[in-house]
Amino acid sequence: MMKEIETRIKEVVKDLFTQNKIDLFIGYSKGSLPLTSSPCFITKSEDIEKLVWNSFCSNNLAVYLPRIFNPQPRKKEKIELPRIGILAKGCDARSIVVLIKEHQIARDNVFILGIVCQGMGDRKKIRNDIEITGAEEKNGRITIVDENKKEIELKREELLSDCCIECQHATPPIHDILIESGNQRPAAPKGGGRDFEKKSIEDRWNLFQEEISKCIRCYACRQACPNCYCRECFADQTKPRWIGVTDHISDVMFYQIGRIFHQAGRCVDCGACVRACPMGIDLRVFTHKLVRDAKELFDYEAGVFLEEGLLLATFKPEDKQEFISEP
Amino acid sequence: MMDKNFEPRIVAFLCNWCSYAGADLAGVSRIQYPTNVRIIRLPCSGRINPLYIVKALQNGVDGVLVSGCHPGDCHYISGNLVAGRKFALLKNFLVHLGIEPERVQFSWVSASEGPRFAQIVKKVVNEVKEIGPIEKMVKRL
């Protein structure tokens, strides 16, 4: 199935270039390590062969769009916007919807090649005492080769990321062409701080502290998140300076609370921040709380309906008032 | 060990048109309320950046009270309604991380509700006294 999809992607991209419909295509190419894929930018049809499709095309490619479309400041003459083709799984497409709603993308200049996603694997789910020297994927099975050339066979499903196990939107909500994949994953609630939430308030605080103390404030989580397109992030501002330039845990917490809360009603649970973290912090324990609350309190899911107003820019008369303290 | 004489420091973010006027009314009507509260006036509850609240906690404030006009009464029509969503999410989020729910409280107080303002302040001060000085989140060098 994966190979067929890959062939189909190449055909579509080839057509797009021959019909001169796009200037750039964003997809995936082979990664530098086994069981990874890298984002890949194709500008001419000779390079189309580089494109791949497999169980590790995890990156949320929508992250590049605001950077491409960001209008140049103070340029008087009308600038010609590039025409972009982009590969979009369910979550990438949801991010695209969020970005269109937030006026960061020129919809007419984007050609969305949607794929019904079968869920992406998480390399970290493989026992970490195995040194993976090679890998192959065939018919829903992944064979990895360890340092002693021993082959280990794994089921694709065993490697699915938590966010993919839970994903309810495998089909891109927006697309110009859709490639089917016969996805039949049952979406099951998984992780995302559900167990964490059941712990006592003190335990939660201690765990939060423990987890966050690993953070080196490299800001990779921010760079990977499609919603973090701000020209000047609060974390970099100096007037006011929100976060001290120390490694004090309180400053690290302030960054985390600030960044994660900025995703309220916008996070599509793509897992890009979790994957980007070099310290292995399970940020989803915190990001997914906001995803759940948006749904539970306001019946809102980010990036699903283009016409619906943004969660934090609208209100309904029936919004719950439980957060109010009465005297 | 709870200090019996602990006097919390509370920061109150009040909107200019209702809650601040409500606090003012409490003052001119000579209604007694605890002096633990430091009021910061903002144009509207919609002007409150959630980070103000987190920053206040980081700077060692024991509790934060945020108050605006009642739903439907906002001077800017819907500032408080939009802000309400942010507040609800923020409160849940902070509690999720392990911050006591008493530390950050929200209310609606109109310009004519001097007594209500005094009551809210009393309530927040008492509840924060109960849980003691803030430890979490504070930046102590």
Ligand code: SF4
């Ligand atoms: S916060 Fe993380 S999971 Fe949510 S949209 Fe951003 S990168 Fe994706």
Ligand code: SF4
């Ligand atoms: S953390 Fe907040 S301010 Fe920084 S880039 Fe992301 S959304 Fe913008």
Ligand code: SF4
């Ligand atoms: S990617 Fe990880 S280590 Fe880097 S700032 Fe984010 S949470 Fe911290």
Ligand code: FES
């Ligand atoms: S003016 Fe009071 S809440 Fe908007």
